[in-house]
Every structure is written in structure tokens, then in C-alpha cells.
Amino acid sequence: MIRKAVSLLESKIVIGLIICLGSIAIPNMINTINRAKANSCISNLRMIEKAKTMYALLSGAGDNAAVNIENLYPQYLKNRPLCPMKGKYSIYTAEIITEMPHCSFHSTVANGLPASTLGNLSDTRDRGNRV
Numbered sequence: 230m231i232r233k234a235v236s237l238l239e240s241k242i243v244i245g246l247i248i249c250l251g252s253i254a255i256p257n258m259i260n261t262i263n264r265a266k267a268n269s270c271i272s273n274l275r276m277i278e279k280a281k282t283m284y285a286l287l288s289g290a291g292d293n294a295a296v297n298i299e300n301l302y303p304q305y306l307k308n309r310p311l312c313p314m315k316g317k318y319s320i321y322t323a324e325i326i327t328e329m330p331h332c333s334f335h336s337t338v339a340n341g342l343p344a345s346t347l348g349n350l351s352d353t354r355d356r357g358n359r360v
């Protein structure tokens with residue numbers, strides 16, 4: 230049986246290709262993971278908003294009433310929502326019922342979508358409410 234050794238040049242070419250493909254694939258994979266976490270955060274914010282609406286309707290609380298997680302959990306929320314990027318939801322402190330819930334990490338805009346899926350930007354939610 231004849232064994233052919235792999236030359237140094239061949240192994241360098243293979244390692245270079247692996248590094249090149251990794252430099253393309255890894256940033257895309259990280260972006261996909263961050264988008265998935267942002268979508269999970271949006272879903273949590275929508276769930277909080279619906280729970281606040283149900284609470285307001287069923288308890289008869291006025292538009293300026295303060296609400297926090299203790300008012301919503303466990304009657305209107307099955308669990309305490311947590312941001313996958315460890316952002317803090319505004320519902321954990323007192324919040325006015327008519328305010329849109331927001332995340333300290335992702336921020337929100339008027340329609341509940343994050344201003345940025347990658348980081349903490351200024352809260353643009355108020356800009357949308359003035360229209």
C-alpha cells in the first residue's frame with residue numbers, strides 16, 4: 230500500500246479555505262441568532278400589550294392607571310416574560326396602561342418592532358405616537 234503524504238502547501242490551502250468560508254458564515258449566523266432573539270422579544274412585548282389590554286378591560290382601570298407585572302401575572306400572563314438578550318421590560322417597573330411596553334435592550338417603535346435588532350438605540354416609540 231502506497232501512502233502519499235499531504236504537502237505543507239496543500240494543508241495551507243485547505244486551512245485558508247476553511248478560514249475564508251468561516252469568515253463568511255459566522256457573521257451571518259450571528260446576525261440570524263440576533264434576529265431570532267429580537268423576534269422573541271417582539272413577541273413578548275406584544276403578549277404584554279395584550280395582557281395590559283385585557284387587564285384594563287376586565288378591571289375597569291382608567292387610561293392613566295399604573296400597571297406592573299404583579300397586576301398581570303399570573304391572571305393575564307402565563308409566565309413572566311424575559312428578554313433573550315437580558316433587556317429589562319418596562320412592565321417590571323410601574324407603567325401607564327396606555328404606554329407601549331418596551332425593552333431596555335431592543336427599544337421599540339410604535340408598531341412594536343425593534344429600532345435595532347443588534348443593540349441599544351434611543352427609544353423611537355414616542356416619535357411614532359406624535360403622528
Ligand SMILES: [Zn+2]
Nearest residue numbers: 270312316332
Ligand atoms: Zn429585548
